[in-house]
Amino acid sequence: MSDYPQTQLHIGGIWRDGSKERISIVNPASDAIIGTVANAGRDDLDEALATAATGFTVWSQFSAFERAKLLHSAAQFLRDRVEKIARMMTLEQGKPVAESRSETLAAADTIDWFAEEARRAYGRVVPARSLNVRQIVIKEPVGPVAAFSPWNFPLNQAVRKVAAGLAAGCSVILKGPEETPASCAELVRAFADAGLPAGVLNLVYGVPADISNHLIPHPIIRKISFTGSTAVGKQLAALAGAHMKRVTMELGGHAPAIVFDDADVDLAVRILAGAKFRNAGQVCVAPTRFLIQEKVYAKFLDGFVKAAEAITVGNGLDDDVTMGPLANGRRVEAMEELTADAVACGGKIATGGERIGNQGYFYRPTVLSDVPLGARVLNEEPFGPIAVVSPFSTYEAAIEEANRLPYGLAAYAYTTSAKTSAALGRDVQSGMLSINHHGLALPELPFGGIKDSGYGSEGGTEAMDNFFNSKLITESI
Numbered sequence: 001m002s003d004y005p006q007t008q009l010h011i012g013g014i015w016r017d018g019s020k021e022r023i024s025i026v027n028p029a030s031d032a033i034i035g036t037v038a039n040a041g042r043d044d045l046d047e048a049l050a051t052a053a054t055g056f057t058v059w060s061q062f063s064a065f066e067r068a069k070l071l072h073s074a075a076q077f078l079r080d081r082v083e084k085i086a087r088m089m090t091l092e093q094g095k096p097v098a099e100s101r102s103e104t105l106a107a108a109d110t111i112d113w114f115a116e117e118a119r120r121a122y123g124r125v126v127p128a129r130s131l132n133v134r135q136i137v138i139k140e141p142v143g144p145v146a147a148f149s150p151w152n153f154p155l156n157q158a159v160r161k162v163a164a165g166l167a168a169g170c171s172v173i174l175k176g177p178e179e180t181p182a183s184c185a186e187l188v189r190a191f192a193d194a195g196l197p198a199g200v201l202n203l204v205y206g207v208p209a210d211i212s213n214h215l216i217p218h219p220i221i222r223k224i225s226f227t228g229s230t231a232v233g234k235q236l237a238a239l240a241g242a243h244m245k246r247v248t249m250e251l252g253g254h255a256p257a258i259v260f261d262d263a264d265v266d267l268a269v270r271i272l273a274g275a276k277f278r279n280a281g282q283v284c285v286a287p288t289r290f291l292i293q294e295k296v297y298a299k300f301l302d303g304f305v306k307a308a309e310a311i312t313v314g315n316g317l318d319d320d321v322t323m324g325p326l327a328n329g330r331r332v333e334a335m336e337e338l339t340a341d342a343v344a345c346g347g348k349i350a351t352g353g354e355r356i357g358n359q360g361y362f363y364r365p366t367v368l369s370d371v372p373l374g375a376r377v378l379n380e381e382p383f384g385p386i387a388v389v390s391p392f393s394t395y396e397a398a399i400e401e402a403n404r405l406p407y408g409l410a411a412y413a414y415t416t417s418a419k420t421s422a423a424l425g426r427d428v429q430s431g432m433l434s435i436n437h438h439g440l441a442l443p444e445l446p447f448g449g450i451k452d453s454g455y456g457s458e459g460g461t462e463a464m465d466n467f468f469n470s471k472l473i474t475e476s477i
Ligand code: NAD
Pocket: 148, 149, 150, 151, 152, 177, 178, 208, 209, 210, 212, 213, 227, 228, 229, 230, 231, 232, 236, 250, 251, 252, 253, 283, 284, 330, 381, 382, 383
């Protein structure tokens, strides 16, 4: 594919190669190698660290007003380039081009939101015990940040870290996703073209463990932000803890979607099927455990199977396609293993349950029913186009199942009872709960999990706080 770029590192304001052998990029719709990405060695990382330190000194002196102006300008570059970036993203990641387009525009919105938040980083004045004392709390940027972002949303996982960090006045070394590097690099290009000083935002790719093992303990880095699996998040959080570094962890989930007898079932089917199969299910907040109250179970299952079968799977560049391939071969293998295990445990395949063809990483939208709780798919994050639909009898039983797992990222519920809605808000253990609609992941809303799904938020004003130190200044006047 001639229109897919060769992706470079961005260190100290310069786009350049790394000292290690370049990494090949595969189009998940065809298995074809479409390009390569530069691979950072330790020397490249040391340069990125040095320039991030200088970049921090420069950028933290910019006023909030100037930072906001520059961020708005970067957002506009993304909007202007949406068609080019969306095509790149679909080529490397697989999602339908309409999803790539909306991801790019959402990234621009996120930058705009954090640009405005930069101007509202107020601090506070605390009334003193004596008239002669003035006590103020100011917010200062925490310092250079090491940010690690994954391949499922090449722009939107990165932009939450980069935009909030830059808005706060931090410099950033972003380790982008090696499998989907080109669209992520466009985020960095937008900031560079907007006039961000050299060294403030650096981009590296390489061997993830080598990069995190070098950056996290390094004294220049003051904060870590990671999005990815719980297993890796725990390792990185432990390393950060050993070096007393601030951490934000946005990890895995296994979201319950609870549909009560009194729900608008057609609405629930339509919205939940859209949320389930978007990005081929490779979404940390995707609904995965569908808990349906007994009276509407059959109707929901029937409707959900029809919705899954109505999805057009294919190359994301084709206009009529509504679900692309999985992003890599590992995910297809995982889907095959989870399905086989569910069936071996006594589960039934209501639809799908198999790979499509042997070129590209296509897997049928899959609905499983009658799956016992011990099956792997009801315990491990599927991160793919598999929905498990199970009946429940009482409110208490639904809550028990919803809260059973160590995860606590997103949860969904459908009910027309105000009493049930209020009780769910109290009882469901998750960082986010969306009732009767899909309302997550807007830049102005907190975004993050509890329990094994991580800590810290990547949205709303809470996201900015992760990049600030609070400093108390008390003076006698
Ligand atoms: P993985 O666990 O190897 O990698 C997940 C992410 O972490 C990737 O972006 C990878 O580059 C990064 N990573 C891995 N080891 C690292 C290290 N030592 N230091 C720094 N970064 C590291 O698995 P995978 O096959 O790429 O993805 C599969 C699982 O990851 C999924 O099942 C899902 O649970 C999780 N995942 C979650 C998200 C999310 O949005 N929370 C995104 C991507 C993947």
